[in-house]
Amino acid sequence: MAHLLSTSCSLKIPSCRKTFFQSPNQGPNAFPTSFTVKTSKSPVRRVVLTGESSQRSHTVYATTTPIKQEASAQKRSSLHQSSNDLSKQKRVMVIGGDGYCGWATALHLSNKGYEVAIVDNLIRRLFDNQLGLDSLTPITSIHNRIRCWKSLTGKTIELYIGDICDFEFLSETFKSFEPDAVVHFGEQRSAPYSMIDRSRAVFTQHNNVIGTLNVLFAIKEYREQCHLVKLGTMGEYGTPNIDIEEGYLTITHNGRTDTLPYPKQASSFYHLSKVHDSNNIAFTCKAWGIRATDLNQGVVYGVTTEETAMHEELCNRLDYDGVFGTALNRFCVQAAVGHPLTVYGKGGQTRGYLDIRDTVQCVEIAIANPAQPGEFRVFNQFTEQFSVNELAALVTKAGEKLGLDVKTISVPNPRVEAEEHYYNAKHTKLIELGLKPHLLSDSLLDSLLNFSILYKDRVDSKQIMPSVSWRKIGVKPKTVMA
Numbered sequence: 001m002a003h004l005l006s007t008s009c010s011l012k013i014p015s016c017r018k019t020f021f022q023s024p025n026q027g028p029n030a031f032p033t034s035f036t037v038k039t040s041k042s043p044v045r046r047v048v049l050t051g052e053s054s055q056r057s058h059t060v061y062a063t064t065t066p067i068k069q070e071a072s073a074q075k076r077s078s079l080h081q082s083s084n085d086l087s088k089q090k091r092v093m094v095i096g097g098d099g100y101c102g103w104a105t106a107l108h109l110s111n112k113g114y115e116v117a118i119v120d121n122l123i124r125r126l127f128d129n130q131l132g133l134d135s136l137t138p139i140t141s142i143h144n145r146i147r148c149w150k151s152l153t154g155k156t157i158e159l160y161i162g163d164i165c166d167f168e169f170l171s172e173t174f175k176s177f178e179p180d181a182v183v184h185f186g187e188q189r190s191a192p193y194s195m196i197d198r199s200r201a202v203f204t205q206h207n208n209v210i211g212t213l214n215v216l217f218a219i220k221e222y223r224e225q226c227h228l229v230k231l232g233t234m235g236e237y238g239t240p241n242i243d244i245e246e247g248y249l250t251i252t253h254n255g256r257t258d259t260l261p262y263p264k265q266a267s268s269f270y271h272l273s274k275v276h277d278s279n280n281i282a283f284t285c286k287a288w289g290i291r292a293t294d295l296n297q298g299v300v301y302g303v304t305t306e307e308t309a310m311h312e313e314l315c316n317r318l319d320y321d322g323v324f325g326t327a328l329n330r331f332c333v334q335a336a337v338g339h340p341l342t343v344y345g346k347g348g349q350t351r352g353y354l355d356i357r358d359t360v361q362c363v364e365i366a367i368a369n370p371a372q373p374g375e376f377r378v379f380n381q382f383t384e385q386f387s388v389n390e391l392a393a394l395v396t397k398a399g400e401k402l403g404l405d406v407k408t409i410s411v412p413n414p415r416v417e418a419e420e421h422y423y424n425a426k427h428t429k430l431i432e433l434g435l436k437p438h439l440l441s442d443s444l445l446d447s448l449l450n451f452s453i454l455y456k457d458r459v460d461s462k463q464i465m466p467s468v469s470w471r472k473i474g475v476k477p478k479t480v481m482a
């Protein structure tokens, strides 16, 4: 989005509440076999795909469909009784299951034998449409994705299209699906997006904080034992000049000792929204006995998982633009198209990173080892630390091996952040529970670069340079010039 401008044509923040979104490649009449049921409460569409696309049947559920629910409840209880395999007992709702981490996770859990439902309002696709961005990789609609998964594996992923900020919608999904665990990826996850203008800052915090609050209320009301696995961020901690612990810090002050939440110093309205979430979750664990795991995830890289590699229609998105693209993914795409690597400022910014194959593994580990009732558990979810300069050097070396001429430029930092700092974050809890990390290797860089080369004709170079300034954010709505 190199051309975000303040001009007369204002881009409105999605007023998506209670809206069912169409996927971009489907017209307004493109849900020929699905229906929206209005009950005395909100409309809920539950789409169950049951076979090859030509034979699919779409079943519509709402609170007033007890017969189907009874049948699925029976199926569930027999599963509970007949299997010692923990995964078979778990019904997992993946909120944000159409996004980068959510889609890969939904497939992985389905592959591992969990009963999966995706809840998503498809707003990530709308952001792209509004800002004129696109994934490097072509992605098909969520309906096609799920249909393809079903035809390849025989496994059903249920789909609920709607907005979790609409509590009635969320209630109906809870009552219909009855999750044992909720994985919550359904937030606006870009720091630059949250810093475009006032309306995006407000949208980000409202969407993220209220969405999570609604999930907490839904668990309390309908599924008290349900385990919340919430995607937090390493960015909640900022870059303190001491070691970062996993969620809590034991402090001795004036002769007294206590273990307290680790201090939070987030540096964007997005990262701050996660801090607010953490506080709300911690409080409800204490007050209501909710069981929750906050996965403070680092920066994710990569695109392929075992499951997304099974068919081109399962392909994940890969963002390279200045708003949603993250450091290592961006650098690989930049190298592939001959754009200099965009190191912001001095490049000493150090963060925790992980392969998307480890994201899906970590979530599964958290679900299989649930927090206790009332426990607010925090895991730092990353596998290695790198500075931006180190990443640029690694991509340069890997690119040269493929015959690419990779250059790096120092871009004036659009963010307000420390560019040289101490960074040492603990990340042992997931390893103790069995995480086997995929560390950043030459072969991963090689495959990410080759992926980028494969799709390089889809790259819009105008989207590469950063255009959102932490200092210049104002109240005037920013718009995009065509």
Ligand SMILES: O=c1ccn([C@@H]2O[C@H](COP(=O)(O)OP(=O)(O)O[C@H]3O[C@H](CS(=O)(=O)O)[C@@H](O)[C@H](O)[C@H]3O)[C@@H](O)[C@H]2O)c(=O)[nH]1
Binding pocket: 189, 190, 191, 192, 232, 233, 234, 235, 236, 271, 297, 298, 299, 300, 324, 325, 326, 327, 328, 330, 342, 343, 344, 345, 347, 349, 350, 351, 352, 388, 415, 417
């Ligand atoms: O072209 C670029 C892009 C980024 N950076 C720098 O790389 C670092 C990481 O930036 P990023 O854009 O890769 O990641 P960030 O904005 O922090 O956010 C991403 O990573 C977070 C984890 S963490 O960074 O907070 O640990 C997640 O929460 C977010 O959802 C995800 O979008 C920053 O210091 C940034 O200034 C560059 O130097 N050049």
